[in-house]
Amino acid sequence: MSGAPSLGKDLVGLEELGADQLRLILDTAEPFKEVSERPIKKVPALRGKTIVNLFFEASTRTRISFEFAEKRLSADTVNVATAGSSVSKGETLVDTARNLEAMRIDMVVIRHGASGAAQFLGQRIRSNVINAGDGKHEHPTQGLLDMLTLRDRFGRLEGLKVAICGDILHSRVARSNIWGLLKMGAQVGVCGPATLLPRNVHELGVTILPRIEDAIQWADALNVLRLQLERMQSGFLPSLREYNRVFGVTTERLARAPKDLLILHPGPMNRGVEIDSDVADGPHSVILPQVTNGVAVRMAVLYLLAGGSPDWAHGGPDA
Amino acid sequence: MTTRTSLLDERALARTLARMATEIVERAHGTEKLVLVGIQRRGVELAGRLRRLIEEAEGPGVALGKLDITLYRDDLQSIGPRPVVGETSLPNLDGKTVVIVDDVLYTGRTVRAALDECADFGRPRRILLCVLIDRGGRELPIQADIVGTALTAGPGDRVDVLVSELDERDGVELVRGAG
Numbered sequence: 001m002s003g004a005p006s007l008g009k010d011l012v013g014l015e016e017l018g019a020d021q022l023r024l025i026l027d028t029a030e031p032f033k034e035v036s037e038r039p040i041k042k043v044p045a046l047r048g049k050t051i052v053n054l055f056f057e058a059s060t061r062t063r064i065s066f067e068f069a070e071k072r073l074s075a076d077t078v079n080v081a082t083a084g085s086s087v088s089k090g091e092t093l094v095d096t097a098r099n100l101e102a103m104r105i106d107m108v109v110i111r112h113g114a115s116g117a118a119q120f121l122g123q124r125i126r127s128n129v130i131n132a133g134d135g136k137h138e139h140p141t142q143g144l145l146d147m148l149t150l151r152d153r154f155g156r157l158e159g160l161k162v163a164i165c166g167d168i169l170h171s172r173v174a175r176s177n178i179w180g181l182l183k184m185g186a187q188v189g190v191c192g193p194a195t196l197l198p199r200n201v202h203e204l205g206v207t208i209l210p211r212i213e214d215a216i217q218w219a220d221a222l223n224v225l226r227l228q229l230e231r232m233q234s235g236f237l238p239s240l241r242e243y244n245r246v247f248g249v250t251t252e253r254l255a256r257a258p259k260d261l262l263i264l265h266p267g268p269m270n271r272g273v274e275i276d277s278d279v280a281d282g283p284h285s286v287i288l289p290q291v292t293n294g295v296a297v298r299m300a301v302l303y304l305l306a307g308g309s310p311d312w313a314h315g316g317p318d319a
Numbered sequence: 320m321t322t323r324t325s326l327l328d329e330r331a332l333a334r335t336l337a338r339m340a341t342e343i344v345e346r347a348h349g350t351e352k353l354v355l356v357g358i359q360r361r362g363v364e365l366a367g368r369l370r371r372l373i374e375e376a377e378g379p380g381v382a383l384g385k386l387d388i389t390l391y392r393d394d395l396q397s398i399g400p401r402p403v404v405g406e407t408s409l410p411n412l413d414g415k416t417v418v419i420v421d422d423v424l425y426t427g428r429t430v431r432a433a434l435d436e437c438a439d440f441g442r443p444r445r446i447l448l449c450v451l452i453d454r455g456g457r458e459l460p461i462q463a464d465i466v467g468t469a470l471t472a473g474p475g476d477r478v479d480v481l482v483s484e485l486d487e488r489d490g491v492e493l494v495r496g497a498g
Contacts, residue, residue, distance in 0.1 A: 031387065031404040040439040043390035073390075307395055 007304050010122035010129040013138035014180040022184055026148050028300035029293070035072055036295055046073040046306050051107040052100050053079045055132070056093075059111055061267055061291065062132050062142070066109050069298035075107075075306075093117060097125050107305065110134070115172075128305045136170050141301060142266050143176030145294040147184065149286050150221055152293070153262055158185035163215035165247065166225030166274055167196040167236075173266045177223055178204055191215040192225075192247060195236045212247050216254065221262035224249050227274045240273050251278045262286050320496055326452070326468060326478070327491040335467040336365070339449060340372035342465045346447055347416040350377045354412060354443070358421040358433055359387040359405035364482040365451060366420040384409035386419075391432035412441035418465075422480035424450040427461035452491060454478050 005020040014022065035043055051070050055063055063079065070077045080100075097108060107128040110118050115135030122129035133139040151157055162181055168174045168190050181188050182205055190201055191209040202208055209215040215222060227243060237243055244250070249263065263275070263284045271277045280287060327335060347353045350373060357366030363385045370381045387405035419433050430448060437446060449465040454472040468491070472478060477497035481490045 028404060031406060034407060035390070038440065042439065044435070045390040045392075045395060303390075 046075040163219035361422040388432035427459035
């Protein structure tokens with residue numbers, strides 16, 4: 001339909017999208033939630049489409065979530081996992097994708113360790129490309145599912161205060177959240193050890209919250225990031241126990257929190273490090289609703305991208 | 320050059336719906352196993368009104384559902400995704416007499432999609448099709464069981480069904496030369 005926003009060919013990141021496009025994805029995700037509650041959890045919308053899930057990095061949740069989303073839309077899917085193999089960047093990535101394209105695929109969902117890999121691929125192949133996490137750049141569907149979960153609970157994103165806690169520097173989840181939430185009119189705070197905050201993070205328009213106690217008092221919701229354990233070896237952190245003592249979202253700290261504070265976590269969790277078990281399983285947590293929403297958001301993205309070029313969007317509904 | 324003529328005014332629409340409600344009960348042999356399913360959007364409003372009319376005559380307890388067929392369309396490739404996918408919520412359909420309610424029957428493709436979608440929700444004993452306007456122009460072998468008004472409209476014409484819930488007034492109008 002003319003005038004309606006569309007997403008274009010690829011979903012690389014939330015930085016490139018406008019508020020109307022973000023709203024389109026979130027609104028489209030709403031009816032897809034119900035599809036997963038049906039006795040037959042399947043609609044024929046993407047019948048005949050072939051989708052390759054190309055994962056150069058380990059993933060359980062995201063890959064399975066994409067696969068459910070694809071299957072519930074009746075697409076045919078192939079998983080290519082290359083973790084552990086000596087796939088190098090650049091030419092080899094394109095060669096892999098071009099070989100897949102020669103087998104007449106329609107979409108590629110890619111996770112890759114190199115920032116920019118999804119955009120690089122999208123510019124070189126005709127299929128739609130969806131970024132399922134690229135290096136330290138973005139993880140747009142995670143940002144979208146976080147926003148959907150927040151919108152479910154608060155009924156809005158505008159004016160909401162969301163604190164992202166943990167390793168902001170290395171986190172593509174943080175980046176997608178920051179871009180998406182700011183565009184939807186939310187306020188974003190970041191909280192973490194100084195060594196794990198990007199140097200110019202305040203220039204993005206986010207509030208720096210020095211202590212986790214500050215974040216808990218300031219925010220309507222905390223998005224607690226996974227502490228990647230390999231960061232310790234590289235000297236960013238002295239010890240996990242110290243991290244938990246200073247920045248952990250613990251039961252004691254939450255005892256003084258407002259009742260309706262929400263706790264999000266993109267998973268997989270390090271229980272007892274960035275988040276206590278009692279918190280993860282407690283009344284503030286929306287960690288499992290996030291997972292449920294992940295399938296709906298990915299269905300929405302697949303559906304909107306699969307519709308073909310926006311130039312085709314003409315003609316009215318028949319009856 | 321478009322011209323707009325009234326096919327049914329408010330009172331004629333009310334009379335037509337009252338007759339259709341009676342026909343539904345006759346065809347379904349009562350209301351015990353009856354499920355009315357409106358197709359988004361105006362079919363939902365019409366199904367709601369038909370239920371009120373049926374319940375006034377037969378007593379309460381007529382099951383009502385709504386169906387959005389967007390994800391069952393066969394034209395995603397040619398016209399792109401519809402930005403707004405409406406709500407689908409259906410009661411149990413197994414063994415029931417399902418009456419699919421829509422405002423205008425034209426190509427039949429919407430009904431084809433609705434039949435496919437119903438089949439994914441259960442196994443009704445029977446499915447009937449009830450439309451307010453049959454405007455001809457079928458592209459599939461589909462026919463309605465209960466029809467409010469039938470007419471022959473050309474491909475350049477459009478039939479507007481107006482319901483006060485969405486359009487602030489009731490009526491059916493034929494727009495000639497709408498493209």
